[in-house]
Amino acid sequence: MKRDVAAAKAIGRDADATRRRLLDAATREFAAYGIAGSRVDRIAADARSNKAQIYHYYGSKDGLFDAVFDAMCHETLDVVPIDAADLPEYAGRLHDSYVERPWVQRLATWYRLERAGSGGLLPIVLDSNAAKVRAITEAQEAGRLPTRFSAAELLGLVLHLSGFWSSNVPEYDAVVSDGAAGSAAHRREVVVAAVAALIAA
DSSP states (O other): OHHHHHHHHHHHHHHHHHHHHHHHHHHHHHHHHHHHHOOHHHHHHHTTSOHHHHHHHHSSHHHHHHHHHHHHHHHHHHHSOOOGGGHHHHHHHHHHHHHHOTHHHHHHHHHHHHHTTSSOOOHHHHHHHHHHHHHHHHHHHTTSSOOSSOHHHHHHHHHHHHTSGGGSOHHHHHHHOSGGGGSHHHHHHHHHHHHHHHTOO
């Protein structure tokens, strides 16, 4: 009996490890090639697995992308929870997370390009945005944030400013990449200062 329990636990650990490797490999593949350009055989090889495991755990390449995107969203929410009392620093922490995890913005870009208008909205993104809007609304009602923009508009501006540096074309980066202006620390300062200016009364 104990041997059977131990064997079942070992199988479960192996399955978890396989799913983790597949998600990691798929994250790299989807960030580089998008959904349409990604190949399940490359993902399987990178994960030291096989295509049958991908279809077993995730159903399809689209299902695997959904799992990658969902995991990325959960990780971002865990690492960078909103602080409506200090939106400039929240934007700075989001900027930091994009520097540390450059694939996040690439996956989001592919998501917008290949999934826009598909009709399927992800609950985690809807719920997290709704929670952020509520937090900003409460701060506005308490007089801690200005009401020039609606809570939803203010959230959108903060999110876009936090991702400003990671969403530009290479030609723009070439203009501003010299010396200190190209450092992550300076770019963070710009993001924080821009959001501070945005919410200044």
